[in-house]
Amino acid sequence: NAGVTQTPKFRVLKTGQSMTLLCAQDMNHEYMYWYRQDPGMGLRLIHYSVGEGTTAKGEVPDGYNVSRLKKQNFLLGLESAAPSQTSVYFCASSYDGILGYTFGSGTRLTVV
Amino acid sequence: GEDVEQSLFLSVREGDSSVINCTYTDSSSTYLYWYKQEPGAGLQLLTYIFSNMDMKQDQRLTVLLNKKDKHLSLRIADTQTGDSAIYFCADPTGGGNKLTFGTGTQLKVEL
Numbered sequence: 612n613a614g615v616t617q618t619p620k621f622r623v624l625k626t627g628q629s630m631t632l633l634c635a636q637d638m639n640h641e642y643m644y645w646y647r648q649d650p651g652m653g654l655r656l657i658h659y660s661v662g663e664g665t666t667a668k669g670e671v672p673d674g675y676n677v678s679r680l681k682k683q684n685f686l687l688g689l690e691s692a693a694p695s696q697t698s699v700y701f702c703a704s705s706y707d708g709i710l711g712y713t714f715g716s717g718t719r720l721t722v723v
Numbered sequence: 724g725e726d727v728e729q730s731l732f733l734s735v736r737e738g739d740s741s742v743i744n745c746t747y748t749d750s751s752s753t754y755l756y757w758y759k760q761e762p763g764a765g766l767q768l769l770t771y772i773f774s775n776m777d778m779k780q781d782q783r784l785t786v787l788l789n790k791k792d793k794h795l796s797l798r799i800a801d802t803q804t805g806d807s808a809i810y811f812c813a814d815p816t817g818g819g820n821k822l823t824f825g826t827g828t829q830l831k832v833e834l
Binding site for chain 2: 615642644646651652653654655656659661669670701703708709710711712714715716717
């Protein structure tokens with residue numbers, strides 16, 4: 612039972628490069644989320660999705676795009692990476708958006 | 724906007740009780756949550772409390788909710804070294820389909 616799987620686990624980017632972070636869940640959850648975690652700031656919501664084909668902005672969406680073409684996958688894209696996007700990124704999914712968020716193990720991204 | 728605030732650090736001795744505090748602003752929340760993050764890992768749901776309850780006990784964990792003051796606390800009895808982690812409180816916002824997390828409290832348990 613894999614739960615929520617994030618790839619890659621680590622990545623170093625140069626300023627201006629692009630990349631996509633992949634989140635996959637095998638629990639048939641409707642809701643999926645991308646958060647970033649920075650020291651002293653907790654987790655901040657970037658984008659989220661309440662079902663296949665839907666996306667919505669969270670608290671800190673600028674510089675990121677997302678897509679939810681398949682129910683089990685939620686992709687987070689950085690079109691032109693900036694050092695301010697250095698962070699640990701967590702994906703989460705939920706059956707109903709209320710109880711029991713399941714988190715992935717995170718992607719540590721460094722932008723130099 | 725919605726804010727969830729916690730103190731950043733707490734240090735306790737093994738065997739003592741730990742109390743982690745949280746204040747929130749969204750008074751319409753149905754549930755409030757505590758998550759635990761161990762080093763290098765994602766968050767795991769630790770416990771939650773329904774908003775019409777004042778207290779919930781689950782083995783060594785006690786959650787207290789003061790709705791009037793919008794204050795939530797997590798008490799860990801007989802704290803062990805394995806309890807060392809970051810603890811986040813979380814408050815549903817935006818109609819309840821997403822969580823706003825606090826800044827997290829890093830609990831350090833000393834021998």
